[in-house]
Amino acid sequence: MQILTTPHPFLKHVAKAVTSWDKKTAREVKEMGEILKKTTDPKGVGLAATQVGLDKRIFILLSEEKVQVFVNPEIVSASKKMLSSVYKKKKDRWLEGCLSIPRLWGFVDRHFAITLRYQLPGSLETVQKDFSDVEAAYIQHEIDHLNGILFTDRIRQQKGQILRETEDGLTPISL
Numbered sequence: 001m002q003i004l005t006t007p008h009p010f011l012k013h014v015a016k017a018v019t020s021w022d023k024k025t026a027r028e029v030k031e032m033g034e035i036l037k038k039t040t041d042p043k044g045v046g047l048a049a050t051q052v053g054l055d056k057r058i059f060i061l062l063s064e065e066k067v068q069v070f071v072n073p074e075i076v077s078a079s080k081k082m083l084s085s086v087y088k089k090k091k092d093r094w095l096e097g098c099l100s101i102p103r104l105w106g107f108v109d110r111h112f113a114i115t116l117r118y119q120l121p122g123s124l125e126t127v128q129k130d131f132s133d134v135e136a137a138y139i140q141h142e143i144d145h146l147n148g149i150l151f152t153d154r155i156r157q158q159k160g161q162i163l164r165e166t167e168d169g170l171t172p173i174s175l
Contacts, residue, residue: 001031001052003039003099011100012148015050015057018071021122025056029121032060033067044099046138048145051100059142061135071119073143076128078111083137086112094134095163095170096141096151103165104173106155110137 004011018025028049036047048059061068084107087093095105113132116139120127131139141151155162163170 001028001035003035003047003051004053005099006101006150008100010050010053011145011150013050013055014148015048015146016055017057018119018124021071021124025058026121028052028054028056029058029060029069032058033062036060036062036067037065039099042097042099046142047099048142050145050148057146059139059146061138061142069121070116070139070142071121071124073116073118073139073146075114075140075143076117077115079113079132081112082109083107083112084109086133096137098141098151100145101150101152104152104162105165105170106151106160106162108137108141108151108154108160109158110140110154112136114139 032047032052035052036044044062046059046061049056057072059070059073083093093107096108097105113130114136115128115130117126117128119125144154152162162173164173
């Protein structure tokens with residue numbers, strides 16, 4: 001298992017819901033966690049199943065070397081408040097990147113807060129939880145992957161700017 005990079009067509013694939021949890025799925029999620037923990041340039045914080053070629057609505061987030069697994073995630077509500085209204089100055093905004101699109105960065109104006117319904121690995125018990133700020137942005141990024149949407153698609157939609165990482169820093173690229 002490895003991280004797919006653009007222009008791999010599977011990155012545009014809409015993943016199928018997980019209807020049962022078996023040993024194979026548990027192994028795949030464990031391997032996703034190992035892959036994510038090994039990323040260094042840049043250090044990854046999230047990974048969707050579609051990024052490693054799996055047709056499953058699963059993503060993981062890494063926080064302090066602990067993997068959190070989200071199965072069949074669904075945003076049930078989102079704030080009207082967007083990141084750009086909280087971080088009004090461009091210098092205060094962070095740039096999104098993606099392990100599947102190396103060396104490209106850009107600001108994506110996402111909902112500041114979301115309520116997420118998802119299932120837990122193993123039991124597939126449904127839970128609901130609120131997330132905000134950077135964590136909400138990470139989740140929206142990963143759900144986009146499960147829907148075949150890349151962060152560069154969002155930047156284009158928002159008429160934003162994509163930046164390429166070079167030895168001299170970040171350079172704008174034309175859309």
